[in-house]
Amino acid sequence: MSDKSSNPPGLPAAALGHAPDADALFAMAEAAFExxxxVFKPHLKGVVIxxxxxxxxxxxxxxxxEHPYDLTxxxxxxxxTERSIDASGGMPDRVTLYRIPILVEWIEGGEKLDWLVRHVLIHEIGHHFGFSDDDMHALEDMA
Structure with a gap:
């Protein structure tokens, strides 16, 4: 039986057959957010991931x-695009990434995990801006 401390330095847990935990996905999401x-960053202040x-x-x-694996x-x-200057005091905007469905898509699709996390994050941030799917693809190409 092995534990995290026995992983060689710099080798990701996934390379040893371990699914990345929530902290690892959060780190990928933060890196993608950066x-x-x-031009978009001032409008993202306060968005919680x-x-x-x-x-x-x-x-x-x-x-x-119907199925929890279908929502990443x-x-x-x-x-x-739907806000008024008079609106204030609500809960902060929030982007939630669902770890297990993302990992399943990663395994099934073969993309790099950090790319997939970035893709899902950018898509959800696109909703914050009121973007269409085409706009979101353009944003992803810019980031």
């Missing part, structure tokens, strides 16, 4: 999603 174009294992049943039901990320908040 690559956002400077969270990692959860799966979406809860209530969230899945509200989105009409979620934006919660009011898009900038």
């Amino acid at each position: 690559t956002m174009p400077a 969270a990692i959860e294992e799966f979406a809860d049943d209530e969230t899945l039901k509200s989105l009409d999603i 990320g979620l934006y919660e908040g009011r898009p900038l």
Whole structure:
């Protein structure tokens, strides 16, 4: 039996057959967040990034999603395009990445995990800006 302390330095846990934990995914999400174009960064202040294992049943039901593996990320908040100057005092905007569905997509799709985390994060941030899917693809290409 091995533990994390027996991993060779610099070798990711996934290379040894261990799924990256929530802290590892959060670090990837933070790194991706930092690559956002400077023009967008002032509008991202206060956006909270969270990692959860799966979406809860209530969230899945509200989105009409039957299986928890089908939701890799979620934006919660009011898009900038729908805000009023009078609106204030609400909960902070939040992007949640769901670890297990992301890992399943990573295994099934063969993309690099940091790329996939970045992809999901940028898609959800796109909702914060009120972007269409085409706009989100352009944003991802810029980041």
